[in-house]
Amino acid sequence: MQDLFFYLFAFLTLLCAFLVVANPFSRDPVTSAMFLVLTIVSMAGLFVLLHAFFLAAVQILVYAGAVMVLFLFVIMLLDLKEEQRRRFNGFGVVTGVISIAAIAAIFVKAIFESPAPGGDATPTLEGATKPLGRMLFNDYVLPFEILSVLLLVAMVGVILLSKKDLK
Amino acid sequence: MTVGLEHYLVVSALLFCLGLLGVIARRNLLVIYMSLELMLNAANLALAAFSRFNGHLDGQVMVFFITTVAAAEVAVGLALIVALYRKRQTAHVEDLTTMKL
Amino acid sequence: MDWNFIFFSAVKIVCVIGAVLTMFAYSVLAERKISAFIQDRVGPNRAALPLIGSVPVVGRFLTRLGFWQPVADGLKAILKEDFTPSYVRKVYFWLAPAIALIPSFLTVAVIPFGSTLGNPNNKMVIADLDVGILYTFGIVSLGVYGIVLAGYAANSKYPFLGGIRSSAQMISYEIAMGMSVVPLFLIAGNLNLGKLIEYQAHHGWLICYAPVSFFIFLVSAFAETNRLPFDLPECETELVAGYNTEYSSMKFALFFMGEYANMIAASSMMVVLFFGGWTFPGLTTPADALATGLLHIGIFIGKMLLLMLVFIWVRWMLPRFRYDQLMDLGWRRFIPLALANILVCATWLWWTMK
Known part of the structure; x- marks a missing residue:
């Protein structure tokens, strides 16, 4: 099955x-x-x-x-x-x-x-969800925190990129 | 024949190759981006399979990280594509050949 | 395979879908009657079935109540011409109403709508998942595709704007919604909705612990179901009818059904998360007989109907928000509020556990 x-x-x-x-x-x-x-x-x-x-x-x-x-x-x-009408290369x-x-x-x-x-x-x-969570917040807590910083950086970057006058 | 690790890895490898094919063959920036997502997902599948068949949860944690990074990457990438489109009015890679905007 | 399990699951699925469809039909009627009451009108009171309508007292009473109106509405939706404009993208145009409807039915699968019917092995939930709430959010987030595709498929300006609006709106409010329920799971310590109800049976309803969560969840649910005061995707005054401008007859009815099914799903979700599901002060043990089992299901449905009344009442009492106000509310008020809520809750739990 x-x-x-x-x-x-x-x-x-x-x-x-x-x-x-x-x-x-x-x-x-x-x-x-x-x-x-x-x-x-x-x-x-x-x-x-x-x-x-x-x-x-x-x-x-x-x-x-x-x-x-x-x-x-x-x-x-x-x-x-x-774009749709373009020929394939x-x-x-x-x-x-x-x-x-x-x-x-x-x-x-x-x-x-x-x-x-x-x-x-x-x-x-x-x-199971519980062991995964334990692992995430014990063994992998540093990568996890770095990842959250990465998300923050990405967010700031996207807002900057989306501004009308890109310098 | 019961489904083992190899089966999942083969699916993952084929998925990866399909993504790569998309990156090489397609000319639309957005479709290329979607193909990149396919490749990331292929890696996810392989990691989850390793995690299941080796009895460690580390693989699943990696998948979690990859998913997060992919989300950040998509947000930045799409913002770049929109910014590029504003400048050049195209999302076609063959029209985006200059080094300067 | 366990044939007993398959049989009972099939029965549950059929019953739940039947119940949702009936509730859909009569919540439309309730909406019309309540709006009429609020606006000092009478509301639907004419539609009658030929024979039953002429039964002396009961028939007239039911007709006055508009009891047969859903039948007439349904017939109208089916019998009207199903018009497909020539300029639409056909495949998506046909697919979108179905995609809009499916997620709301899938959400209902994980909701425990009762305890048991006497046999403790046969829980009154279609799928007893350990990641129940995540599943729900995943499926709810798929609901946006129906509307976005409808906007895209119609290939005309107003539906398109409606689709764009809805995609931005639903993504924004999903964040606040997802974060608003985190405190609940910090308190209860489990993602399984059945276990969550068990916790509430012993410790009291979660709305007492997390009223802020409930407030954020309720308002986000309005936005997620595209109901007034947040129905910007179909805002009549600006966008004609938004994403369903080009739709007619049964396809339009499917969108309509999707909205109400979403509402039903959202209210039952809130009952499970905040109002203790089938429990009631004094009735906290899972049923050991058929009668108490049915009573539990009745309590659940009663709570749900009350929340649906809130949905309907809010729709007719509040004016529509402007789009920038909506986004401002979502991003600058609710997301920080939800984050602060998580922080306060976590600190409190840490303090009391120590």
Whole structure:
């Protein structure tokens, strides 16, 4: 049953991700954004299968709820109609696909040939919110604080960038 | 065949490659940005899978950090794109080839 | 697989969705009747079913009450011409109403609407998640897509402005809303909504501990559900009808349904978070018989209806905010207030625990 769900969500994730990147029917950025939302939601499904419930919720809350809405907001602010009519750069696409396929082959081969890690195929961890929180505020408290400063800096930067007269 | 670590890693690798393909092949700045998000998400998936199959929570903490950094990065990046668009009236990478605004 | 579990879950899902749909229909009626009362009018009092309407006392009374009005409204929504303007982006135009409706139904899944029906293994909640509240916020944040896509799909100016407004508004108020509930979980120490109710059963309702949280949550809920005084995305005086300008018949009705389903979800959320869910002073143990179980569900629905009344009452008593006032309120008043609230609560807990 779980395996079935894994294959379902993995298929959905990859299909939607493909449609983000190369949708044969539309080159509208809004379509890409909507398929990215679907990718993220199916990835949240994969997280649930990995027993990372907190991460699944955060994934939907932060990515689908905030980041993608920001994307849509910006896409709508910019007038991108003209962009859709551009030709593809054929040479670039072909070489890109070839090189990416090579990289993918290397990845997959590396994954299957590497020695199996310790707890292979016997998942031990029961993902829970409480231990995660404890870990976050004990072992990782310094990165956590630095991250909050990073967010503050990003916020100030964005406000500065959004000012009309950029100096 | 039961689903193990390899399966998740393969999905993650393919997702990463799709994101990379988007960055290389697409010419719209916003779509390129979305492809970057795909790559970050692929890393997240791999980390969560490692965390699950090795019995440590460290991977999940990393995913949490990556998600936060990605949110900050998107905010700054989109602000940059909007600022760029104001100057140049385009979000197409082939039109943004000069070093100076 | 546990077939018993699947069966009971299916029954619960069907019952909950049925209840939400019925409540939607009659909350529209309640809204019309209450607005009529506030504005010194009579409100809907004509619609009658042919046979039942002519039953001597009861039939006339129900007709006066407008009891059959939702039937007439529904028929009208279904039978009107479903018009699709030629210039819209078709796919999104068709998709948007559905996307607007789905999240509000998904939210209801984690809400414990009762204790048990006698069997302690069969809790009255569809999905008893350990991250219940995060799930809710995640799903609520997806609700914005319906409106943004509707604005984008309509391909005309006013809906577009409505969509832009709603995306900014909902993101802004989500922050305040999310931060306003943090004190509750600091106090109760659990993200599971069932456990939260258990805590409130033993220690009293959380609104007594965190009234500021409730205030912020309530106001943010108005903004999140796009209700007056914050219905800027569809502000008639400025934007015609905002994101649903181009919609007609059933598609418009779906948006309408989404708004009311959101309202139902928000009120039930508030009941769970602040008003102790199914508990009531004196009734704090989970039910051990069918009758008490039903009573608990009744208490829950009663509390919820009271909160819906607040929603409706506020809509007809307060004027609409200006957009800059809305943003000012969200970012410069509520977010600092919510942060201060968390800080005070954490300090207090630390002080009392020591």
